[in-house]
Amino acid sequence: MASTATAHADHQAHVQHHFVSSEQQFDSAKMGMWLFLITEILLFSGMFVAYAVYRVWYPEMFDSAAQELLDPFKGALNTIVLLGSSLTVAMAIRFIQDDEAKKAGWALVVTVLLAGVFMVIKYFEYTHKIHEGILPGVHYSYEGLTTPYVGIFMSIYFVMTGIHGLHVVIGMVILSVIAFRTFRGDFSSEYYTYIELSALYWHLVDIVWIFVFPLIY
Amino acid sequence: MSTATAAPAILPKGHEPTHNYLKEPKGIKSWLTTVDHKRIGIMYLFTVTGFFLIGGILALLVRLELIAPGETIMDQDTYNQIFTLHGVVMVFLFIIPSIPASLGNFLLPIMVGAKDVAFPRLNLASFYIYLAGALLAVAGIVFGGVDTGWTFYTPYSLETSAGVLWMTMAVFVAGFSSILTGINFIVTIHKMRAPGLTWNRLPLMIWGLYATSIVQVLATPVIGITMLLLFFERVMGIGIFDPALGGDPVLFQHFFWFYSHPAVYIMILPAFGVISELVTTFSRQNIYGYKPIALSSVAIAFLGFLVWGHHMFVSGQSEVSSIVFSLITYLIGIPSGIKVFNWVATMYKGSVWLRTPMLYALAFLFLFTIGGVTGIMLGVLAVDIHLHDTYYVVAHFHYVMMGGTVIAFIGGVHYWWPKMFGKMYNQLWSTIGAALVFVGFNITFFPQFILGSQGMPRRYHDYSQLANGEPVRQDIIDLFTQLHFMSTVGSWVLALGLFVAFFTLLASLRKGAPLAEGNPWGAATLDWTATTSPPDPHNFHHTPIVTRGPYDYHLLDELYGDGGDSGDGSKLGDGSAAPVVVTPSKDSEV
Amino acid sequence: MNNRKLGLGVIALSVLAIIGMGVLWAVYGWMPAQKANLAPVIDGPFYFVKWASAALTLGVVLAMLYLMVKYTRKSETQRSEVVIPNTIMETAWIVLPTILVLVVFTWGFKAYVTSNVAPPGAYEIYVKGKKWLWEFTYPNGVVTNELTVPANRPVKLIMTSDDVLHSFYIPEFRVKHDVIPNRYTSVWFESGQPTATAAQLETPGYDFVQVFCTEYCGTAHSAMGTRLNVLMQRDFDTWLASVETPSEASVDYGEKLYSQKACITCHSVDGSGKVGPTFKGIYGRQQQMTDGSVVESDEDYLYQSIVNPGGQVVAGYQNQMPVIALDEVQIQSLIMWMKTVE
């Protein structure tokens, strides 16, 4: 694990001065990203715990609310869209490893577009609910289903999908920047740390959704 | 380390190193935009100390209010805001970042033989994020104040003033900073160690920081989501924690303590690291049981995740969970005991040198043991029913936090001060400061154990009035008054001691104050043997190569002289040659 | 300051601290008087752990001081001896504490079970916590704000809250539990000696058992304590039968209710502002509301303010006032009395 002493002369342009080698820098960045992803998973776990607790408390309410209030079709569609985008980021990494920066860039662009599709579908889901008064907590005013405390279910729905959506938007921004830099020629098979890291992040966003979808819908 | 790199690093007294991170580059802007871990550490040091003073002054106000029954200097609402602020400032703005972000940032790369932490820019970012958190906390005070206690229990926190919104965001943001520091440290320890620095040769300070960082990374996101949910609860009424909407206030407590119990180990584990360094250096002795101490930190970090329910024995959680939580709570006493016993045993056959940092280390052993065993008392299911939310708990946590962490922090600052600033403070005055702190601390907090077991509840503005306006039973008022009086007087002695200690340190920074020797304590870790005091901006001229354990004093010929050539040609060969580093000097004695 | 003098200083301060703690221990003791059956059950493990802790702490400190003196540094060049950690020692200080804590756990666990499970047939009283008073409802429907219980008989309190968390705490009974909105929690105890006779309850300054609120609940959290009276069963029965509200409203009765029902916590009679507006000159006063309207304070307004406090909120105040259990005569008495507060 401990780094080997390498003379300063070996330093390539992208290696910061406090690292001894390119691998050390890449390994560190990757480990840092993994740790960050762990914190993200824990952040979402908090919400899953809240979900589990209330599901145990109010099982019937949860079943009926999921059936009556949510749109599993749109949810499923979104799952497919996100899975597709995960595939395209993975492709971007393959391409850059083969030094095909153009293709890698396009793969990233497609990823961003798919993320956009996801957000559009989400937008339709949200507006429909807001229109019907299917809102969290105190604001819940939908006449169609009045089981007690159903507002809590919607709270969990909105908080979870909302925070997840926020992650999607952040991911879109990051991936766009990375795509731009890829086209500019910043990355190569020698050095593609940022593509790797943003792909890891994107997979996380995807995986969280894979849990959210079957649990909530 | 190879003698070749060590030799130029340790300068004799009166010699300034040619390069000094404090002076290069110059200018305030170079400080504010620095990515040098040492400068970031120093900026943290001054900021957290500032918050400690603020928190301390709030504490003095709390104590003054309680000196006598009835309203003394402030009304109920003010009191409630002051103790809340005291708790929030001390916990989130002072003690959690205290040792890791200040001493840790400064030392971690040096102790592992690296030029910097793995992500220097992230490190600076985390400092500014922390400041943003502090700013939000200030906003909370300005926009309504916060009177929930540092625990923010619902539903009270949902209906009181809007300052809570700001405060939850402050905690969220400060937590983010804490996560970034943790990630940075873990990666640095894993990936940036100097050649030869195996896990078994890591200084115990690094083990302490490593365990701390793991807890920071795993627990802090949970307080993040808790604060977010509380925020949404307040602005949108999502109902998750609000009983009026079918939510569960006890769930909030679970969320809160799932972070905040591990957080108490975020506070104490770095202190354990500091104490290991102090005890070994000033006993001139290898640590008694390196592996047990290193691994017990990890064990404590791990067990710390499984005991949060001991804060909720009377809150309405299920009895079975209370029983399980109680059992695991005791188990934490065992690795903690291993540490205490090993520290004491380290002095065995050592050469105990009583400099100010060691005085703090000894005070720590005394006070932390009391704090720890009273924690065990609180873990006893049936007994906690009586003691919960009384001053017994207040005394317990001040013994571990102030008597443990803060004492270790101050001891550590005294120890590394010559390293950080190249200056030596006045020994006599710093000794007086340490003595006053020890005495004042005990007068302040020991009576609180008795107050608590006698039934004095915490978060009380007054202890003399019933709901119908008539007095509390007279003998109770009398008892509480006497003990509170003692405690308040103690807090003045404590404040005086802290003042003397801080003033003595600051006074050493004045122009013309004596320069420190390169390694005034004759310590054996890389921070002392391989860098100048103060260090070079890049820490090392050459990456050091480590060839021995951190406390192998018997291999430390460069400190003691190898009994070989003593310089004047006389070969003694019995190890008694004058040490190269620990130069005897009269004025460092006083 | 040389090493030896400092060593003496450390010893002196340590001894001073130990003696000081010992003196406080001896003078003040730890636990308050044992006034109910659960007290000895809880004090057992408490004192065991206390003595064990004292012994452990003393052991650690004395060992520390001994080693500090024995191995104090005598010269600049003194080298320490190489010490190989002793496996037996290392094992001992893992195993012995483990045994100790297991003993403590078992003991604490047993006591906990005892303190948690009320015997069948306990006398049941309903408790409601609200900001900032307690209401106790007896089986016959009587509501009081001080708790009165029969001696030598298991009593079970079934508790809930109207607003935020509170916690019901009787130090001398070693009883405590959080009181939670929308949920019932309970505690039980069997009190020992009576603290008063029925007649004494009418005279000020009699002996009682102190009750505190121990979960932070806002402004007057520290003024939410009340009294607990223990009466002989016979006295208790007489007392319970006699607490009826007078059938006629009166100013005197209103004044009594003002403190009994804890209006005093939030309303002053001397013109000073507390959590709520002062009662001084309340009758006939022009009152500005938060919605901007101005209302003249007449009987009807006072009545509405008491039965439905959230209905109209006085400008400059929060909607903090709880709905307090009062019957018509009590409300009338309060209003009659309020009119007299000048």
Ligand code: HEA
């Ligand atoms: C630095 C912070 C810190 C540390 C290290 C600890 C350490 C411990 N704490 Fe403490 N605790 C707090 C900070 C801390 N605590 C705070 C802030 C609160 C209150 C929060 C609030 O409500 O506001 C609190 C509250 C608290 C409670 C809840 C009380 C209540 O509200 O009713 C409990 C109950 O179990 C507890 C237990 C323990 C235990 C068992 C340890 C153990 O880790 C201690 C282990 C150490 C030792 C035991 C001493 C050394 C060991 C030996 C010498 C060996 C021999 C020992 C034995 C055989 C037992 N703590």
Ligand code: HEA
């Ligand atoms: C790190 C944590 C920490 C620290 C160090 C302290 C330190 C102190 N605390 Fe605090 N305390 C808490 C964390 C901490 N506290 C928490 C979490 C709570 C619970 C809050 C809640 O219930 O929500 C609490 C609650 C609490 C209470 C209970 C309030 C109540 O329940 O009503 C009391 C009462 O005595 C108290 C007192 C003190 C005192 C006297 C100190 C002293 O040790 C302070 C000493 C420091 C100073 C006195 C600084 C002054 C220094 C100078 C003046 C020197 C100036 C020099 C220069 C400028 C050069 N604290």
Ligand code: CUA
């Ligand atoms: Cu009610 Cu505190």
Ligand SMILES: [Cu+2]
């Ligand atoms: Cu805890």
